[in-house]
Amino acid sequence: MEDGAPLRIMLVTDAWEPQVNGVVRTLSRVTDECRAMGHEVEVIHPGLGYRTIPLPTYPDIKMALGAKKDIEARFKAFEPEAIHIATEGSLGQAARKICLDWKLPFTTSYHTKFPEYVHARFPFIPLSAGYWYMRRFHNSGNRLMVATPTMRDELAKRGFNNITPWARGVDTEQFHPSLRHKDAKSVYEGLEGPVFVYVGRVAVEKNIEAFLDLDLPGTKVVVGPGPQLEDLKRRYKNVVFTGNKSGEELARHFADADVSVFPSWTDTFGLVILESMATGTPVAAFPAPGPKDIIPGSGGGVVDDDLQKACLEALKCDRVAARTYAEGFSWRSCAEEFVRNLKPQPRPERRRIWRRIRRLGRPG
Template identity: 50%
Template structure:
C-alpha cells in the first residue's frame, strides 16, 4: 500500500510532528505500507513572521498535482493545516479523492497567544478543514473527545511511541549542580517556560531547544542554562543527565518529549492538564500539580524503574500499526459508501 503524507512540518524543523511522521514511516514498512512525503523541500519557502527559524512553503497547485501523480498513492494523508495541507486538500476535493487528516497541535491556543483572533474563529476554520476527512487522527482519547464535542466527525486514535534504542539511561554528567530540572522543546511563548524558569528550585534549571523567545528568556533568567537545540545521541545523553523532566506547557496535545524523558528513566513534573494527563494516565511516573514547584520536588522521589517500565510499552511499531489500520479502515469506509468493491491493501496483522 502506497501512502502519501502531505506535511508543512519537515526537516530541518525539530518538533514532535516531524519526528512522529519520520518514525511512523520507518515503522510502517514491515507492515506493508510504503510511505512517501510531500513536504516544503519541494517548494520555495519564506520565514514565518515573528518566527525566523520556521519557514513556510509557497506551493503551487500545478506542482502539487504533479507531485501527487508522481507518487500515484493508494491513499493520501494530510498531516498539517498549512499551505501544503490546504492545497492537497483542495486537490483531493477537486478530483474526488478521499483523504485522511491528523490533528497534531492546538492552533487556536497558539494563535491566540500571539494575535487578537477569536479562538472560536480558528476552531471554525479547523472544523471546515477536517470536515471532509475520512478519518481525523488524534493522539489521545481526551483530544479525540474534545474534537468530537466540537463537531468533528470520523475521529480516530493514533497514539505515539518512543525509540527506546536511542532514549535510555546512561552515565552522563553535564557538570552542573544537581538536581537537574530539564525542559526540552521549542522555546516559544506557547510553551509557558516562564512558569518553569521562574521557580525557586535547588540545583540547576536546563532548557534544550531554540525559538523566538530564547533571547528574552536568557536575559530574564540568567541562572538557567540554555543549551540550544540538540538531537540524536546528544539529546539522549542530556535527558539521561537530568533528575526531573519539567513540562510547563498547558496547551500541547501530546508531548513526545514526555515519553523520551521517561524512556531515559527521568520522572516528569507538569501541570494537571489534558496533555500530560493523557500521556501518563494513572501511572506513577509523574507528579502533576497546579503548584509546579511542588510537582518538581515530588518528582525527585519517583523511582526511575517505574519510568522505564512505562515507556517500554509505547513503541513506534504500535503507533505505525494504528496509523496504517486507520488508513485501511478509511479506505474500506469509502468503498462501502461508494457501493464498490476494491481489493484490500496488503497488511501484516
C-alpha cells in the same frame, strides 16, 4: 488493508526536517516504520523546492507557496491508495483542495492546539476563529487522528467529527537509562543539583516561563532552539540554556536530569514525556491534554495545577518505574495504528478513481 497488501501512502506535511519538534519526529519515525512494513510512502513537504516564506514570529518554520500544481502532478504520478494530510498549513490546504476537487478520500491528524498557538502570538485573533478554521479543515476528511482521549473529547465538544485514536511511540534504544552519568560524567557536571530540565522548542506557546519562574532547589536547564531563546536568556540569568541537542547528546540531557518539566498547555501529546521516561527521568507537568493522559498511574511523573509541587513530588518518583512505563510504547505499534486508521477504499474502487482522473486530465 483488506487483503493485507502493502499500500501506496501519500503523506502531506508542512512540518518536516530540518525542523526540530515532536510532530516532525513522529511523522519521520512513522514513515520509516511504514516503509519497513513494506508500504510505499511519498512525502510532500516544504523542502521539495517550493518557494517558501518564514512563518510570522517563527522563522525556522517555512511555509511553501504556489505548490498546488506540483502536488497535483505528484498525486497523478504516484496514484496513492491512501492520502494523509498531517498539518493545516499551506501544503495541507493545497492538498485538501485537490482531494475535495478530485473526490479523493483522505485522513488528517491533530498535532498542535493551533488556535491556542495563534492566540498566544496574536492575542487579537480569538480562539473561536482558530477553531472555525481547524474544524472546517479537518471535518472535510474521512478521519481525524488524535493522540489522546482528552484531546478526542475536547475536539468532539467543539464540533469535530470522525475522530479516532492514534497513539505515539518512543525509541527505547536511543533513550535509555544506561546513558545516565555515562562514563561517570554528567552533561550537567558542575551545576548544583537537583537538575530540572525543559526540553523542546523555545517558543511562547510552550509556556516555559511558568517553569522558569518557579522557586526550585538546584538548577533549571532549557534544552532546545526557538524564537524565544534570546529573550529568555536575557531575562533569566540564573537558568542554563544549552541550545539545540540531538541524538545521544539529547538523550543524555534527559537521562542526566533529575526531573523533566513539561509546562505546556497547548501540546496534544508531548513526545518528550515518553523520551524522558525512557531514560528513567520522571516528568512534572500541568494537567493538560497529553500529560494527564500519559502520566497519572505511570509511576513516572506527577501532574498538578501547582507546577512547583509537581516538580518536587517528581523528585521522589522511581526511575525504574518511569522506564518500565515507556517500554510499553513502540513506533511499530504507532505505525500499525496509523495504517489501520487510513482505511483506504477497496482496491477496485481505488483503481476506478485514478482511471477517472487520468481520463479527465486535470479535474477541478
